[in-house]
Amino acid sequence: MSTPLGDFIRTKRDSVQPESLGLPERGRRRSPGLRRLDLAARAGISVEYLTRIEQGRDRNPSVSIVNALADALSLDPAERVHLRYLAKISGGECTAHPRPAPTSPAREVRPTIRETLRLLEPGIAAVSNRLGYVLAHTPGYASVMGASGLLDADAPNLTRYVFTDPAARTFFVDWDVIADEQAFDLWLAPSAEGSQWITSELGPLAGPDFTKRLNRHVVPARGVLRLDHPSGRRLDFNRETLELACDDQQLVVFLPADEATATSLEQLRRPGTGRLRAIS
Structure with missing residues (x-):
């Protein structure tokens, strides 16, 4: 094997x-x-x-x-x-002392991290775990991602959205790149190998394309994130990722990659523009 x-x-x-x-x-x-x-x-x-x-x-x-x-x-x-x-x-997998049974990555966000998100407003930032669950985010994140349908679920999950929602293939200009990123991150989850969520929930829904990407081990470059926003705007972001090692979580901050994106963000933040959700 x-x-x-x-x-x-x-x-x-x-x-x-x-x-x-x-x-x-x-x-x-x-x-x-x-x-x-x-x-x-x-x-x-x-x-x-x-x-x-x-x-x-x-x-x-x-x-x-x-x-x-x-x-x-x-x-x-x-x-x-x-x-x-x-x-x-x-x-x-082969040692005399078996590894502990897989545990689900934590979904609780520490109060100090939530306060960090508050200090980042009106910026665009979110906290997620390695399985792709969006655990907390700023209103600015909702102003960008809300119209995509990602945040409509009770427990928003970027990995599930990328692989199972047809809207993701148009929302992410470089869908193949984002799909490789999300599949790769599953290896870094505490329960990456035996997660029941991967095998029983995501796998059957996402199909063979997901399984192929997961086993291909493409190490992503994580370049500019390009979005085709439902409002008709093109948004390009640089991303800075801060590892919250003790929580097995990540804080990702999205920064406009050009002046056109910065201008579009100001328009999206105006009341009544897009579908907004409060912080998780």
């Missing part, structure tokens, strides 16, 4: 073109990307050992092996962090 670590290494190997690493072209082959032979040689390990890692038969590679694979694949810093994280959780 494969592991997230093996899936990620195999996916990255398939995406690397040999010539980009200065390797000679070895003629046509059935699958794209880097051969196991070449990756193993670059990492200084045997092909048989690399095969065991990719297939999940060896779940505890040493730190030096993980780092060697990262170097061999020329991973960027974010991908290296993800590789080490996957090595940690894949190894945990």
